[in-house]
Amino acid sequence: MFPVDVGPQYEGESVRKHDFYVEFGGPRCEYKGELVTLRSVNEVEHERVEVIGPDIKDMAEGTTSPLFIGVEVAGEQLEVDMEPVFERRIHQYCNYIEGFWHMAQRDHIWLRLHKESHKKGLRSLQEVGQIIIMLFTNELPIIEKMQVTFITDPEKVKEHVLKARPVYDARDERLKGMTEEGVEEFYGCVLCQSFAPTHVCIITPERMSLCGAISWLDGRASSKIDPEGAIFAVPKGELLDPEKHIYSGVNEIVTQRSLGRIAVCCLHSALENPHTACGCFQSICFYIPEVDGFGIVHRDFVGETVIGSPFSTLAAEVSGGQQREGYVGMAISYLKSPKFLITDGGLRRVVWMPSAIKEWVKEAIPADLFDKIASEKEVKNVDELVEFLQEAEHPVMSG
Template identity: 50%
Template sequence: MFEDIPVDVGIIYEGERIRGSDMRIELGGPREEYKFELVQARGMDEIEDGKVIIIGQDISDFPERTNTPFGLIIEVAGKEVEKDLEGVAERRLHEYCNYIEGFMHLNQRYDIQMRISKKSFDKGFTSFKHMGEVLKRLFKSELSFIEKIQLTFITEPDLVKEWYSKALEIYEARDAKARGMSDDDVDVFYGCSLCQSFAPTHLCVITPQRYANCGAISWFDGKATAKVDPKGPVFEIPKGEVIDAKTGEYVGVNKVIQEKSLGEIERVQLYTTFGYPHTSCGCFEGCAFFIPEVDGFGVVHRNFKGQTVNGLNFVTISDLTAGGRQVDGFHGLSIEYMRSLKFLDADGGWGRVVWMPQDIKERIQDFLPPEIVPTIATESDVADLHQLKSWLMEKNHPIVERWSEEPGFAPTEIGEITVPTLEMPASAFPIQGIPSGMGFTIILKNAKIKAEKMIIKADKRR
């Protein structure tokens, strides 16, 4: 099927990571403001089947280790193709691109990051024509409703920027469709396992009020996907009995989560960051993170380049959140979920959010309680936790009232804290069953460890 492609293509390459030092080129990514991938439904007579168009420089035209603005438009047609299937096909790009040897695809929509390795480039993968050939064959063989397909690769900066704006409007129109529905209105949720090649224990649970973490699959998208590709990575999850409506825990969801994570994850609560929070891969649009000093939450998104109010950047917070783990106080999410009435509902919702980047606040403020909007700080308002605490009191954020109502809680006096160091005397002792000098691994499950300081010293042996 791919004999004419200069590199291998297959599922074995899913999950392959390409470091910056090993890449030939990066398409989109965090250094580029304008990037997108978009699938559009067309009439049968509107496109030329199999045509690959390149506008701008091709892969081989760029110097080594280049970053470039990038757009990919895929137009599909067929008797069964409809607008509701655009998001279905679009999200499969993540899977199909990662089948290519030496090709890494991360994220989705307007957050895409793609890398081609130097090794694959040296093998001859030097043109978007090769990528187009792979994608058109995979789409038509895997998604039977696609009868015709045409692909356009754009690296010309001005055109990428122009289409980026159009793409945002298209994404918004899709997202708006599910608004107004409630999780209580349906008996079935949907699961997505597309990201398990990167995070084997992660499974996205998609509900009317909780979009997929990547921001690319709504409940309607999940329904359409499961219908046209019943054996694919998106499938039905019967809700089952409600265990806790406030936290969003359901018998049916827990059952499927246990199966798909091979028992690693036993419970998931959809509307909280504590206890059994929804897991995350690394493709989420943003993260909610707990700020214990003020008993509130911050939210940061992938395109925020600075430091958050607690001194951490998105990459650091992302590392703490991703990997299919359940980490108290960290929660991967989509921007659309932030517009939902179920957003962090069990944790206090918007009455508990104290900080977020200015651009995200502006994007979603029409969906926030109007009295909350002026009380949430941004990077333009405060620079650190000292200023945040003062801001919250000055603006009379609802969290301030919570400080007095919550027994035993007081906002931390933020400053330099000197903690006396207690060091155990060095000692060597045998562990039964482990020969001297042999390494071993200790795995702690369901453990919570709190330490004021950790000291690691080299063992100075003669």
């Protein structure tokens, strides 16, 4: 029925630079995004797929286009809290399509179509839409109606992304004030085990999933929709180490779900038993031994970080589901959490980050610290960094 095969067996495959016919979003595109919106039953035309702007068949081989994916769902039992949960499934189901690859989430998405799948006849986003509607409604019968709009017209993509951003922010806002101490359970996610078989995401009110797509509230909504699914409750158990934020319940789940490979997880440390990473982290925190501090880099940062490696090199280092001391994959919004790497000293230990992130999380950085954190604008390498930090009297220099 479809020109290419569909199934979970394709989920772990990526489409490399030289193999794609066309790509959408990613670092070469300023605007891209996806959003699931809950509508009332009569507002959704079931199975409608619309493409606004050029479709795959109108695109030249090797090109990159902006893309916004708008998914509208309706169903008696749906709740607004479930929107982000469904949004994460876009990632999962796109990756079920043979030779179609989806990465990241929200306004960071990146998709590629493999030359082979194009050759086999996948030439329209219409078909991609039909496939994902089929998967959504088969696997999540709670969705009664669903329509999908793919927008590739650059102006319209920009317009939709700018409208989606406040929605993403409002979702994050709802968690403000909630603490790990104040809840009984955390949530775990193993959706990415197809890429990283020992990786388990632990999601707390103060630690968003590293892909930036699933908050504690989303975890709760998801475990309600599908208790046996990839997102599940993690009873906290006993707080074994209040400094290192080690919980017996977290260790148990991590041990069980990593098939014994990982035994201890410190929720807020990059230096000791850090949280594992699959490959979808929005950003990476990396230890810089010369200054005993941390650098942060996000996926869209083009060029080399202060230690000379670009995002992609560091990503290869940290991904795959292992515990790598000195590295942690994380959501950008984790920088705003009061528990951000608190075991290691928190924001006061951060010495370098791209100016874009600095601007993004500005209100979370203490005013006396803001100018002491270097960015690509001030320093280009570790020597310059040391000089900058000394001059600025950054807290890492006083230890």
